Amino acid sequence: MPEPPASSPTAAPEDLRPDGLSAPQQSAAPARPADSPTVPPEDLRPDGLSAPQQSVAPARPADSPAAPPRDLRPDGSPARDAYPQPPTTPAPPAVAPQSPRPDRPFDPRPYPQPPATPAPGPEAPQPLPLAPPPNLPALAPPPPPTAPPATPLALDYVGSGPPTYDPDPTALPLADPDELDDLVADTVLDGARYGASTIRAVSVRGDSARFRGEPRRDSLLTARFGVGEQALVLVAMATGARATPGAHRAAAEACHWIARAVGRSHARLSEDIRAARRGDLKSGLHRLTDRSLGKLRASAAEQGIDPEEYSAGLRCLLLPAHPECRTRVFFGVGPGGLFRLRDGEWQDIEPAVGDLSGEAVVGFGSQPAETPDGDRLTMDLGIPTPPSPYEPAPEPPREPFRFRASVARPGDTLLMCTGGFAEPLRGEPELSAHLSGRWSGAAPPGLAAFLADTQVRVKGYADDRTAAAVWEA
16 A cells, blocks of 8 residues: 655545545544644554554543553554454443333333333224123132031040049950850941941940950941842841850850841831831831840750850841931840930930830740739739749740831931940930030041040940941931
8 A cells, every 4th residue: 555645744534545445434533632642543553554443432631641542552563452353242232221110110120121002092992891701600709717616525534533444455355276266356346328327336345344354245246138229237236144154155146146037038127117117017026036036045055054144135226228218227125225316415215115015925025914824923022923843933034125116317316235335325414415516516427436435434334335326417
């Protein structure tokens, strides 16, 4: 490139280079103060070539000493940083923060916010208000939570003080290696649900038997005969004679004999219950009970045991599985209890002996007022006339047959139990009050809860406890 004439005191115009070509347009250099030394234009280097475009340096104050240009050293040679640098990517322009909207706080994040949608003009279509679907009702606010009703907690005992014996089993009954079928479990628990009724049944060894290592004298059997709505549920419980070695076997045989008799006649019994044939039910069940206990006495004779020692009290409950039939039939012989919990109050509905009508069944039931020979009971002492030495003594009077058929109401609880549970329920008001609070809920208790309820002990009552309860939906 030719050098500029020596006589030229000033640089070529900014739009023309020395060779006559137009120079690239550069940004205007800032005005320098009057007292600063003259420097060559930033477009040209001392050799006359165009210098690379540099960023505009800020103006320095008037009193600061003059500094040599950044492109040249003091000796006139080009500075090291005057060589062209690789182009850098320009930084994105800074976006000024938007003014905060009156209905939302200012967001200090450096990201650009989407532009607000302009409000529609007077001629723009207005958005339709949202409305719930026509088929869905408006949702009401949920009601405030309410605490569930308090349910009485399970207790260990009620009454004036704790019972004498421990609440848990202590000693096991003595076992015979050749008669292992005679072993009786300490506790039996069962349950079911048919139709509108829920059944809970339990048999527990008493505290006295647990302490002495004696077997449970009570026996419990639950069975269903038939299928579908024609099915019939039987709950049978028996109590063997006290202080006899085979009491538990006699109770178990009594339950088995009555279950066989009911199972073979369940179709007729189920039909009579649905048709409310009270008379037929009473006479038929009386015969079945007589035959079952008669076989029990025959078994005692085969074993060479006194029939009075090999006997048992028997109580049964028949429940039809049909959902529309709420007739509940109770029958049996011997001590125990039949109760009904209705509207939070206990009712003792054990049928009395005077409810019997008609003559006694031959071989069982109430004894006649006089013997065939005309001997009558003494009115004052109740002692029969001594028999003739030529005839055997008459058999002692047996327990009368008890029968009751009733229609249950929704919410009722029917309880059938042996004497070991009926006596404390009648004798301790605190126990009946506790059970009424536990069993008056909308749902029946589970098996474990029912077991805990029936094991609430009372001082002075240590016999076996067997109970079956039916909750009506």
